[in-house]
Amino acid sequence: NAGVTQTPKFRVLKTGQSMTLLCAQDMNHEYMYWYRQDPGMGLRLIHYSVGEGTTAKGEVPDGYNVSRLKKQNFLLGLESAAPSQTSVYFCASSYPGEAFFGQGTRLTVV
Amino acid sequence: TQLLEQSPQFLSIQEGENLTVYCNSSSVFSSLQWYRQEPGEGPVLLVTVVTGGEVKKLKRLTFQFGDARKDSSLHITAAQPGDTGLYLCAGPPYGGSQGNLIFGKGTKLSVKP
Numbered sequence: 315n316a317g318v319t320q321t322p323k324f325r326v327l328k329t330g331q332s333m334t335l336l337c338a339q340d341m342n343h344e345y346m347y348w349y350r351q352d353p354g355m356g357l358r359l360i361h362y363s364v365g366e367g368t369t370a371k372g373e374v375p376d377g378y379n380v381s382r383l384k385k386q387n388f389l390l391g392l393e394s395a396a397p398s399q400t401s402v403y404f405c406a407s408s409y410p411g412e413a414f415f416g417q418g419t420r421l422t423v424v
Numbered sequence: 425t426q427l428l429e430q431s432p433q434f435l436s437i438q439e440g441e442n443l444t445v446y447c448n449s450s451s452v453f454s455s456l457q458w459y460r461q462e463p464g465e466g467p468v469l470l471v472t473v474v475t476g477g478e479v480k481k482l483k484r485l486t487f488q489f490g491d492a493r494k495d496s497s498l499h500i501t502a503a504q505p506g507d508t509g510l511y512l513c514a515g516p517p518y519g520g521s522q523g524n525l526i527f528g529k530g531t532k533l534s535v536k537p
Contacts (some may be wrong), residue, residue, distance in 0.1 A: 359525065370521065370523065410523065417465065
């Protein structure tokens with residue numbers, strides 16, 4: 315039982331490059347989330363989705379886009395990466411209720 | 425502005441000591457969840473409190489939800505090195521989407537043998 319799987323686990327980008335982070339869950343959860351975690355800042359919600367085809371902005375949505383075309387997948391896109399987007403990114407899913415997290419993606423933008 | 429304020433930010437204690445960490449807000453929450461996160465891992469849920477005044481116990485951990493559902497506390501009795509980690513509270517603000525799951529900055533606990 316995989317739970318929540320994030321790919322890739324590590325990535326280094328140059329400023330201005332684009333990339334997509336993929337999150338997949340096999341628990342048939344309705345809700346999915348993308349967070350970023352920076353030292354001393356806890357987890358900050360970027361975007362979330364309450365169902366297939368729906369997305370909503372969280373606390374820090376600027377510079378990111380998301381899509382939820384399939385219930386099991388939630389994609390986070392960076393169109394033009396900036397050094398301020400260097401962070402650890404976590405995806406999570408829930409029924410709602412308990413949120414289950416992936417292992418995280420460590421992204422460095424140079 | 426942080427909707428959920430956690431204190432203290434850091435806590436270093438000796439094995440066997442008791443401790444309490446706090447999660448406070450000026451807003452009402454539908455429910456509050458407590459997670460523990462270890463280095464290199466995602467957070468893992470410890471408990472969810474839903475009703476104002478609710479107290480839940482999980483072995484040596486006691487969780488309380490304030491009567492007004494604006495604050496919560498986590499008390500650990502006789503802390504052990506295995507309790508070391510980052511403790512996070514989270515919840516959806518009352519009246520908003522259940523998907524708007526907001527986290528506090530966390531309390532980093534270190535329990536020394």
